[in-house]
Amino acid sequence: MKSILLAGAFGKMGREIQKLIAEHKDWSLDAILVHEHFPENYSGRAKIFRQLSEINQHYDLWIDVTKPDSVFENAVWAIEHNTSLIIGTSGLKNDQITKLKSLADKNSVSGIIAPNFSISAVLMMYFSGIAARFMPNVSIEEIHHPDKLDAPSGTARITAGILADNGASTKTVSTSADGDKNIIEKVLITSKRKKDYVAYQSVDFVNEYETLSISQNSLDRKSFMPGVELAIKKANQQQGLVVGLDKIMGLK
Known part of the structure; x- marks a missing residue:
């Protein structure tokens, strides 16, 4: 037990x-x-x-x-x-x-620091790291419920680090007044807090003649439970304290 x-x-x-x-x-x-x-x-x-x-x-x-x-x-x-x-x-x-x-x-x-327990959010960050190698001009938008205390979110900060590790940054900073703007790891993060949201994030890539957006939306906190379940099963099997659910999902 x-x-x-x-x-x-x-x-x-x-x-x-x-x-x-x-x-x-x-x-x-x-x-x-x-x-x-x-x-x-x-x-x-x-x-x-x-x-x-x-x-x-x-x-x-x-x-x-x-x-x-x-x-x-x-x-x-x-x-x-x-x-x-x-x-x-x-x-x-x-x-x-x-x-x-x-x-x-x-x-x-041993243990796990999980900025996000959502399986789809982890995949969004993983796919964004791949895209960053080919489309290095990028920005992030994240929207959470009004009660969320930190901005940018932990997921957005981790994503910015992944993007930076793969050579991406924001080339042109938006001057729009909509949302709270921060530069993390040379990546622009726009944070918004809105009613009826749980957690949403979009990673937006821009080339001269094309765009790519990788987005994830958690519609209910129940969506986090498969990730929590996996973490409970795997926490004591880690070597030290690992950061990110991807470490226990087998993503490389």
């Missing part, structure tokens, strides 16, 4: 992950770390912790879907207590990821 601690269990992602865990007989949600309001009608059997200092036993796996201001501290705690982990929270900076990977190596802890 895989013993799981879920941090951020009562957010929208956390509630879906609770349902996913309950569907597997060999997984057990044994603890919850509450950063947000605790619902009065909770009837589960998981032990409830409100602070890291309250956690007094070991769990096989830590799943974190909290907030950018708490995820790094949570991850450090999990690694230092030899707990395999899955980080699904956006907002980790590159230097924080580097520190977590180093700490995981030092403590022989």
Whole structure:
């Protein structure tokens, strides 16, 4: 039986992950770390912790879907207590990821940082990396729900890195006022927050006489659950802390 601690269990992602865990007989949600309001009608059997200092036993796996201001501290705690982990929270900076990977190596802890659990989003980033080698003038547009705290999104930042690694950048920066604009890895990212969106991203390539757009749209948070399921199965099989669901999907 895989013993799981879920941090951020009562957010929208956390509630879906609770349902996913309950569907597997060999997984057990044994603890919850509450950063947000605790619902009065909770009837589960998981032990409830409100602070890291309250956690007094070991769990096989830590799943974190909290907030950018708490995820790094949570991850450090999990690694230092030899707990395999899955980080699904956006907002980790590159230097924080580097520190977590180093700490995981030092403590022989395995896990996955997943900027996006959507299988289609991972494929979008993968295909964009291929296209970047042939169409190096590119920009990104991402649209998320109004409650998303970070902009650009973690997925957009990772995508920009993939594009840059394959020689692409934005040659002409748009002057349109629509959306929040940032240059990451020399790639323009336009971020928008709109009602009725979960997660959308388009990677737009331009040549002199042609264009190519590779887009992905998550219509419901249920779309993330196959990726979460795969991460739970594979987290403790990794060598250290890997970044990206593609690392466990066999993409090269």
